[in-house]
Amino acid sequence: MRFVDNQETTDPRLNLAIEEHLLRNVQIEEPLLLFYINAPSVIIGRNQNSIEEIDPDFVRKREIHVVRRLSGGGAVYHDLGNLNFSFITQGRQDLHNFDKFTRPVVGVLQRLGVAAALHGTSDLFVDGKKISGNAQYASQGRMFSHGTILFDTNLENMLRAINPRQARIESKAVQSIRSFVTNIREHLSDDMDVATFRQTLLTGIFESEKIPTYPLADEDWEQIREIATQRYMTWDWNYGRTPAFNVQKSEKLSVGKVDVRTEVEKGRIQSIKIYGDFTGQQDVAELEMRLIGLRYDRDVIAQALADTDLAPYFGPLEKEALLNLLV
Known part of the structure:
Protein backbone atom coordinates (compact mmCIF):
# COMPACT_ATOMS: atom_id res chain seq x y z
CA MET A 1 0.00 0.00 0.00
CA ARG A 241 -28.94 16.24 -9.64
CA THR A 242 -31.31 16.88 -6.74
CA PRO A 243 -34.42 14.64 -6.98
CA ALA A 244 -37.84 16.19 -7.49
CA PHE A 245 -39.45 17.63 -4.35
CA ASN A 246 -42.20 19.95 -3.16
CA VAL A 247 -41.93 22.79 -0.65
CA GLN A 248 -44.75 24.61 1.11
CA LYS A 249 -44.07 27.69 3.23
CA SER A 250 -46.56 30.14 4.69
CA GLU A 251 -46.26 33.09 7.03
CA LYS A 252 -48.34 35.97 8.35
CA LEU A 253 -46.60 39.09 7.01
CA SER A 254 -47.39 42.80 7.19
CA VAL A 255 -49.50 42.55 4.02
CA GLY A 256 -51.40 39.47 5.21
CA LYS A 257 -50.91 35.74 4.95
CA VAL A 258 -48.62 34.57 2.12
CA ASP A 259 -48.54 30.87 1.21
CA VAL A 260 -45.97 29.68 -1.36
CA ARG A 261 -46.01 26.16 -2.87
CA THR A 262 -43.12 25.21 -5.11
CA GLU A 263 -42.30 22.14 -7.18
CA VAL A 264 -38.61 21.67 -7.93
CA GLU A 265 -37.01 19.20 -10.31
CA LYS A 266 -33.30 18.89 -11.07
CA GLY A 267 -32.74 21.93 -8.89
CA ARG A 268 -35.02 24.22 -10.93
CA ILE A 269 -38.47 25.60 -10.25
CA GLN A 270 -41.02 23.68 -12.34
CA SER A 271 -44.14 25.30 -10.91
CA ILE A 272 -44.93 27.79 -8.18
CA LYS A 273 -48.20 29.10 -6.73
CA ILE A 274 -48.53 32.01 -4.34
CA TYR A 275 -51.71 32.16 -2.27
CA GLY A 276 -52.83 34.48 0.50
CA ASP A 277 -55.18 37.20 1.72
CA PHE A 278 -52.95 40.09 0.63
CA THR A 279 -54.63 42.83 -1.41
CA GLY A 280 -52.35 43.47 -4.38
CA GLN A 281 -53.86 44.99 -7.51
CA GLN A 282 -51.80 43.07 -10.08
CA ASP A 283 -52.19 39.34 -10.80
CA VAL A 284 -49.50 37.46 -8.88
CA ALA A 285 -49.48 34.86 -11.69
CA GLU A 286 -47.29 37.28 -13.65
CA LEU A 287 -44.69 37.10 -10.89
CA GLU A 288 -44.97 33.30 -10.72
CA MET A 289 -44.26 32.97 -14.43
CA ARG A 290 -41.03 34.93 -14.05
CA LEU A 291 -39.75 32.35 -11.56
CA ILE A 292 -40.44 29.22 -13.62
CA GLY A 293 -37.21 27.58 -14.79
CA LEU A 294 -34.95 29.43 -12.38
CA ARG A 295 -32.51 27.60 -10.15
CA TYR A 296 -33.97 27.03 -6.71
CA ASP A 297 -31.30 29.27 -5.27
CA ARG A 298 -31.78 32.38 -3.15
CA ASP A 299 -29.18 34.47 -4.95
CA VAL A 300 -30.56 33.58 -8.40
CA ILE A 301 -34.13 34.38 -7.38
CA ALA A 302 -33.06 37.60 -5.65
CA GLN A 303 -31.30 38.71 -8.83
CA ALA A 304 -34.39 37.88 -10.92
CA LEU A 305 -36.53 40.05 -8.63
CA ALA A 306 -33.96 42.82 -8.14
CA ASP A 307 -35.79 45.33 -10.35
CA THR A 308 -39.30 44.14 -9.50
CA ASP A 309 -41.68 46.37 -7.58
CA LEU A 310 -43.63 44.02 -5.31
CA ALA A 311 -46.21 46.61 -4.24
CA PRO A 312 -48.58 46.03 -7.22
CA TYR A 313 -48.73 42.32 -6.35
CA PHE A 314 -48.78 42.35 -2.54
CA GLY A 315 -48.87 45.89 -1.22
CA PRO A 316 -45.91 47.23 0.80
CA LEU A 317 -43.99 43.99 1.18
CA GLU A 318 -40.28 43.80 1.96
CA LYS A 319 -38.40 41.78 -0.69
CA GLU A 320 -36.43 39.93 1.98
CA ALA A 321 -39.64 38.63 3.55
CA LEU A 322 -40.81 37.24 0.21
CA LEU A 323 -37.42 35.64 -0.50
CA ASN A 324 -37.64 33.80 2.83
CA LEU A 325 -40.80 32.14 1.56
CA LEU A 326 -39.62 31.54 -2.00
CA VAL A 327 -36.49 29.60 -1.04
Whole structure:
Protein backbone atom coordinates (compact mmCIF):
# COMPACT_ATOMS: atom_id res chain seq x y z
CA MET A 1 0.00 0.00 0.00
CA ARG A 2 1.12 3.54 -0.75
CA PHE A 3 0.10 6.85 0.80
CA VAL A 4 -1.02 9.77 -1.36
CA ASP A 5 -0.12 13.19 0.05
CA ASN A 6 -2.71 15.79 -0.98
CA GLN A 7 -0.29 18.60 -0.09
CA GLU A 8 -2.57 19.92 2.67
CA THR A 9 -5.35 20.85 0.27
CA THR A 10 -8.50 21.75 2.22
CA ASP A 11 -10.79 22.53 -0.73
CA PRO A 12 -13.42 19.74 -0.64
CA ARG A 13 -13.94 20.00 -4.40
CA LEU A 14 -10.26 19.31 -5.06
CA ASN A 15 -10.06 16.55 -2.47
CA LEU A 16 -13.00 14.69 -3.98
CA ALA A 17 -11.40 15.19 -7.39
CA ILE A 18 -8.12 13.70 -6.10
CA GLU A 19 -10.04 10.65 -4.90
CA GLU A 20 -11.81 10.25 -8.25
CA HIS A 21 -8.53 10.70 -10.12
CA LEU A 22 -6.88 7.96 -8.06
CA LEU A 23 -9.84 5.69 -8.76
CA ARG A 24 -10.11 6.24 -12.51
CA ASN A 25 -6.72 7.33 -13.76
CA VAL A 26 -3.96 5.95 -11.52
CA GLN A 27 -3.69 2.34 -12.63
CA ILE A 28 -1.34 0.69 -10.16
CA GLU A 29 -1.82 -2.68 -8.49
CA GLU A 30 -1.02 -1.52 -4.95
CA PRO A 31 -3.80 -0.17 -2.74
CA LEU A 32 -3.66 3.58 -2.16
CA LEU A 33 -4.47 5.49 1.03
CA LEU A 34 -5.56 9.11 0.91
CA PHE A 35 -6.09 11.40 3.91
CA TYR A 36 -7.75 14.79 3.57
CA ILE A 37 -9.11 17.54 5.80
CA ASN A 38 -11.73 19.86 4.35
CA ALA A 39 -12.67 23.44 5.04
CA PRO A 40 -16.24 23.70 6.42
CA SER A 41 -18.47 21.82 3.99
CA VAL A 42 -21.49 19.57 3.69
CA ILE A 43 -20.70 16.51 1.59
CA ILE A 44 -23.90 15.16 0.05
CA GLY A 45 -24.47 11.52 -0.86
CA ARG A 46 -24.81 10.69 -4.55
CA ASN A 47 -28.58 10.10 -4.38
CA GLN A 48 -29.57 12.85 -1.97
CA ASN A 49 -31.57 16.03 -2.30
CA SER A 50 -28.94 18.70 -1.61
CA ILE A 51 -31.49 21.36 -0.73
CA GLU A 52 -33.34 19.13 1.70
CA GLU A 53 -30.20 18.11 3.58
CA ILE A 54 -28.95 21.57 4.55
CA ASP A 55 -30.01 24.76 6.22
CA PRO A 56 -29.39 27.04 3.21
CA ASP A 57 -29.36 30.24 5.26
CA PHE A 58 -26.77 28.93 7.72
CA VAL A 59 -24.67 27.42 4.95
CA ARG A 60 -24.72 30.64 2.93
CA LYS A 61 -23.90 32.94 5.86
CA ARG A 62 -21.01 30.73 7.02
CA GLU A 63 -19.73 30.22 3.44
CA ILE A 64 -19.91 26.46 3.86
CA HIS A 65 -19.26 24.44 0.69
CA VAL A 66 -21.98 22.04 -0.47
CA VAL A 67 -20.48 19.29 -2.63
CA ARG A 68 -21.94 16.02 -3.89
CA ARG A 69 -19.71 12.95 -3.74
CA LEU A 70 -19.70 9.83 -5.94
CA SER A 71 -20.68 7.40 -3.19
CA GLY A 72 -24.12 6.96 -1.70
CA GLY A 73 -25.18 7.32 1.92
CA GLY A 74 -26.09 10.36 3.97
CA ALA A 75 -24.93 13.94 4.26
CA VAL A 76 -21.88 14.57 6.44
CA TYR A 77 -20.35 17.76 7.79
CA HIS A 78 -16.62 18.37 7.41
CA ASP A 79 -14.44 21.05 8.94
CA LEU A 80 -10.80 21.46 9.91
CA GLY A 81 -11.35 19.20 12.90
CA ASN A 82 -12.58 16.30 10.79
CA LEU A 83 -10.13 13.81 9.24
CA ASN A 84 -11.19 11.80 6.19
CA PHE A 85 -9.59 8.62 4.86
CA SER A 86 -10.02 6.76 1.59
CA PHE A 87 -8.67 3.36 0.54
CA ILE A 88 -8.50 2.87 -3.25
CA THR A 89 -8.11 -0.75 -4.38
CA GLN A 90 -8.25 -3.01 -7.42
CA GLY A 91 -11.34 -5.18 -7.98
CA ARG A 92 -14.84 -5.12 -6.54
CA GLN A 93 -14.62 -8.19 -4.32
CA ASP A 94 -14.51 -6.08 -1.16
CA LEU A 95 -17.53 -3.95 -2.02
CA HIS A 96 -19.74 -3.76 1.11
CA ASN A 97 -16.90 -5.17 3.25
CA PHE A 98 -16.53 -2.16 5.53
CA ASP A 99 -14.81 -4.19 8.24
CA LYS A 100 -11.74 -4.68 6.05
CA PHE A 101 -11.26 -0.94 5.47
CA THR A 102 -12.16 0.33 8.93
CA ARG A 103 -10.14 -2.33 10.81
CA PRO A 104 -6.78 -0.50 10.39
CA VAL A 105 -8.32 2.71 11.75
CA VAL A 106 -10.00 0.90 14.63
CA GLY A 107 -6.70 -0.79 15.49
CA VAL A 108 -4.87 2.52 15.86
CA LEU A 109 -7.69 4.05 17.88
CA GLN A 110 -7.73 1.13 20.25
CA ARG A 111 -3.97 1.41 20.75
CA LEU A 112 -4.60 5.04 21.70
CA GLY A 113 -7.02 3.85 24.37
CA VAL A 114 -10.17 4.71 22.40
CA ALA A 115 -12.65 1.83 22.47
CA ALA A 116 -13.73 2.15 18.84
CA ALA A 117 -15.69 -0.60 17.10
CA LEU A 118 -17.67 -1.16 13.91
CA HIS A 119 -21.41 -1.09 14.60
CA GLY A 120 -23.98 -2.10 12.04
CA THR A 121 -22.81 -2.08 8.46
CA SER A 122 -20.52 0.91 8.11
CA ASP A 123 -20.29 3.14 11.21
CA LEU A 124 -17.67 3.37 13.93
CA PHE A 125 -18.82 4.04 17.48
CA VAL A 126 -17.16 4.85 20.79
CA ASP A 127 -19.14 4.42 24.01
CA GLY A 128 -22.41 4.25 22.10
CA LYS A 129 -21.72 7.39 20.06
CA LYS A 130 -20.84 7.69 16.39
CA ILE A 131 -17.37 8.88 15.38
CA SER A 132 -17.23 7.73 11.75
CA GLY A 133 -19.50 7.06 8.81
CA ASN A 134 -18.29 5.16 5.75
CA ALA A 135 -19.36 4.68 2.14
CA GLN A 136 -18.05 3.01 -1.01
CA TYR A 137 -18.05 3.41 -4.77
CA ALA A 138 -16.87 1.12 -7.58
CA SER A 139 -16.09 1.84 -11.23
CA GLN A 140 -14.19 0.09 -14.03
CA GLY A 141 -12.90 -2.76 -11.87
CA ARG A 142 -11.67 -0.51 -9.03
CA MET A 143 -13.26 0.81 -5.87
CA PHE A 144 -12.75 3.14 -2.96
CA SER A 145 -13.96 2.89 0.60
CA HIS A 146 -13.91 6.20 2.43
CA GLY A 147 -14.93 7.49 5.81
CA THR A 148 -14.95 10.41 8.17
CA ILE A 149 -13.37 10.61 11.60
CA LEU A 150 -14.81 13.19 13.97
CA PHE A 151 -11.71 14.32 15.81
CA ASP A 152 -12.41 17.89 16.95
CA THR A 153 -15.34 18.95 14.78
CA ASN A 154 -17.59 21.85 15.75
CA LEU A 155 -20.65 19.74 16.55
CA GLU A 156 -22.97 22.74 16.90
CA ASN A 157 -22.13 23.89 13.38
CA MET A 158 -22.51 20.33 12.12
CA LEU A 159 -25.99 19.96 13.57
CA ARG A 160 -27.09 23.33 12.20
CA ALA A 161 -25.58 22.89 8.73
CA ILE A 162 -27.14 19.52 7.98
CA ASN A 163 -30.58 20.23 9.40
CA PRO A 164 -33.05 21.92 7.02
CA ARG A 165 -34.96 25.02 8.09
CA GLN A 166 -38.39 24.50 9.58
CA ALA A 167 -40.50 23.88 6.48
CA ARG A 168 -42.71 21.05 5.31
CA ILE A 169 -40.79 19.26 2.57
CA GLU A 170 -42.06 16.22 0.69
CA SER A 171 -39.31 14.51 -1.28
CA LYS A 172 -38.34 11.35 -3.15
CA ALA A 173 -34.79 11.79 -1.93
CA VAL A 174 -32.86 9.60 0.49
CA GLN A 175 -32.69 11.37 3.86
CA SER A 176 -29.74 11.28 6.22
CA ILE A 177 -29.94 9.10 9.32
CA ARG A 178 -28.68 11.30 12.12
CA SER A 179 -27.08 9.71 15.15
CA PHE A 180 -25.63 10.90 18.40
CA VAL A 181 -22.02 11.76 17.75
CA THR A 182 -18.82 12.47 19.66
CA ASN A 183 -15.29 13.72 18.95
CA ILE A 184 -12.28 11.40 19.28
CA ARG A 185 -10.34 14.11 21.08
CA GLU A 186 -12.68 13.83 24.06
CA HIS A 187 -11.72 10.17 24.49
CA LEU A 188 -7.91 10.48 24.34
CA SER A 189 -5.88 10.07 27.50
CA ASP A 190 -3.11 12.22 25.99
CA ASP A 191 -4.35 15.30 24.16
CA MET A 192 -3.21 16.07 20.61
CA ASP A 193 -4.28 18.26 17.70
CA VAL A 194 -5.68 16.98 14.42
CA ALA A 195 -2.31 17.20 12.64
CA THR A 196 -0.67 15.01 15.27
CA PHE A 197 -3.61 12.62 15.18
CA ARG A 198 -3.31 12.38 11.39
CA GLN A 199 0.36 11.46 11.64
CA THR A 200 -0.30 9.01 14.47
CA LEU A 201 -2.99 7.31 12.41
CA LEU A 202 -0.75 7.21 9.33
CA THR A 203 2.25 5.64 11.08
CA GLY A 204 -0.06 3.28 12.95
CA ILE A 205 -1.70 1.99 9.76
CA PHE A 206 1.66 1.48 8.04
CA GLU A 207 3.29 0.31 11.29
CA SER A 208 6.34 2.35 10.37
CA GLU A 209 7.72 5.87 10.42
CA LYS A 210 8.83 5.35 6.82
CA ILE A 211 5.74 5.72 4.65
CA PRO A 212 5.80 4.54 1.00
CA THR A 213 4.11 7.24 -1.07
CA TYR A 214 2.60 7.88 -4.46
CA PRO A 215 3.63 11.48 -5.28
CA LEU A 216 1.13 13.62 -7.18
CA ALA A 217 2.99 15.00 -10.21
CA ASP A 218 2.06 18.06 -12.24
CA GLU A 219 0.23 15.78 -14.69
CA ASP A 220 -1.85 14.39 -11.83
CA TRP A 221 -2.79 17.86 -10.62
CA GLU A 222 -3.80 18.87 -14.13
CA GLN A 223 -6.25 15.96 -14.31
CA ILE A 224 -7.45 16.62 -10.76
CA ARG A 225 -8.27 20.25 -11.53
CA GLU A 226 -10.07 19.22 -14.69
CA ILE A 227 -12.23 16.74 -12.74
CA ALA A 228 -12.97 19.38 -10.10
CA THR A 229 -13.90 21.97 -12.72
CA GLN A 230 -16.14 19.64 -14.68
CA ARG A 231 -17.87 18.01 -11.71
CA TYR A 232 -17.34 19.15 -8.14
CA MET A 233 -17.31 22.89 -8.82
CA THR A 234 -20.51 22.83 -10.90
CA TRP A 235 -24.02 23.68 -9.81
CA ASP A 236 -25.36 20.94 -12.09
CA TRP A 237 -23.53 18.23 -10.11
CA ASN A 238 -23.95 19.61 -6.61
CA TYR A 239 -27.56 20.81 -6.94
CA GLY A 240 -28.88 19.97 -10.40
CA ARG A 241 -28.94 16.24 -9.64
CA THR A 242 -31.31 16.88 -6.74
CA PRO A 243 -34.42 14.64 -6.98
CA ALA A 244 -37.84 16.19 -7.49
CA PHE A 245 -39.45 17.63 -4.35
CA ASN A 246 -42.20 19.95 -3.16
CA VAL A 247 -41.93 22.79 -0.65
CA GLN A 248 -44.75 24.61 1.11
CA LYS A 249 -44.07 27.69 3.23
CA SER A 250 -46.56 30.14 4.69
CA GLU A 251 -46.26 33.09 7.03
CA LYS A 252 -48.34 35.97 8.35
CA LEU A 253 -46.60 39.09 7.01
CA SER A 254 -47.39 42.80 7.19
CA VAL A 255 -49.50 42.55 4.02
CA GLY A 256 -51.40 39.47 5.21
CA LYS A 257 -50.91 35.74 4.95
CA VAL A 258 -48.62 34.57 2.12
CA ASP A 259 -48.54 30.87 1.21
CA VAL A 260 -45.97 29.68 -1.36
CA ARG A 261 -46.01 26.16 -2.87
CA THR A 262 -43.12 25.21 -5.11
CA GLU A 263 -42.30 22.14 -7.18
CA VAL A 264 -38.61 21.67 -7.93
CA GLU A 265 -37.01 19.20 -10.31
CA LYS A 266 -33.30 18.89 -11.07
CA GLY A 267 -32.74 21.93 -8.89
CA ARG A 268 -35.02 24.22 -10.93
CA ILE A 269 -38.47 25.60 -10.25
CA GLN A 270 -41.02 23.68 -12.34
CA SER A 271 -44.14 25.30 -10.91
CA ILE A 272 -44.93 27.79 -8.18
CA LYS A 273 -48.20 29.10 -6.73
CA ILE A 274 -48.53 32.01 -4.34
CA TYR A 275 -51.71 32.16 -2.27
CA GLY A 276 -52.83 34.48 0.50
CA ASP A 277 -55.18 37.20 1.72
CA PHE A 278 -52.95 40.09 0.63
CA THR A 279 -54.63 42.83 -1.41
CA GLY A 280 -52.35 43.47 -4.38
CA GLN A 281 -53.86 44.99 -7.51
CA GLN A 282 -51.80 43.07 -10.08
CA ASP A 283 -52.19 39.34 -10.80
CA VAL A 284 -49.50 37.46 -8.88
CA ALA A 285 -49.48 34.86 -11.69
CA GLU A 286 -47.29 37.28 -13.65
CA LEU A 287 -44.69 37.10 -10.89
CA GLU A 288 -44.97 33.30 -10.72
CA MET A 289 -44.26 32.97 -14.43
CA ARG A 290 -41.03 34.93 -14.05
CA LEU A 291 -39.75 32.35 -11.56
CA ILE A 292 -40.44 29.22 -13.62
CA GLY A 293 -37.21 27.58 -14.79
CA LEU A 294 -34.95 29.43 -12.38
CA ARG A 295 -32.51 27.60 -10.15
CA TYR A 296 -33.97 27.03 -6.71
CA ASP A 297 -31.30 29.27 -5.27
CA ARG A 298 -31.78 32.38 -3.15
CA ASP A 299 -29.18 34.47 -4.95
CA VAL A 300 -30.56 33.58 -8.40
CA ILE A 301 -34.13 34.38 -7.38
CA ALA A 302 -33.06 37.60 -5.65
CA GLN A 303 -31.30 38.71 -8.83
CA ALA A 304 -34.39 37.88 -10.92
CA LEU A 305 -36.53 40.05 -8.63
CA ALA A 306 -33.96 42.82 -8.14
CA ASP A 307 -35.79 45.33 -10.35
CA THR A 308 -39.30 44.14 -9.50
CA ASP A 309 -41.68 46.37 -7.58
CA LEU A 310 -43.63 44.02 -5.31
CA ALA A 311 -46.21 46.61 -4.24
CA PRO A 312 -48.58 46.03 -7.22
CA TYR A 313 -48.73 42.32 -6.35
CA PHE A 314 -48.78 42.35 -2.54
CA GLY A 315 -48.87 45.89 -1.22
CA PRO A 316 -45.91 47.23 0.80
CA LEU A 317 -43.99 43.99 1.18
CA GLU A 318 -40.28 43.80 1.96
CA LYS A 319 -38.40 41.78 -0.69
CA GLU A 320 -36.43 39.93 1.98
CA ALA A 321 -39.64 38.63 3.55
CA LEU A 322 -40.81 37.24 0.21
CA LEU A 323 -37.42 35.64 -0.50
CA ASN A 324 -37.64 33.80 2.83
CA LEU A 325 -40.80 32.14 1.56
CA LEU A 326 -39.62 31.54 -2.00
CA VAL A 327 -36.49 29.60 -1.04
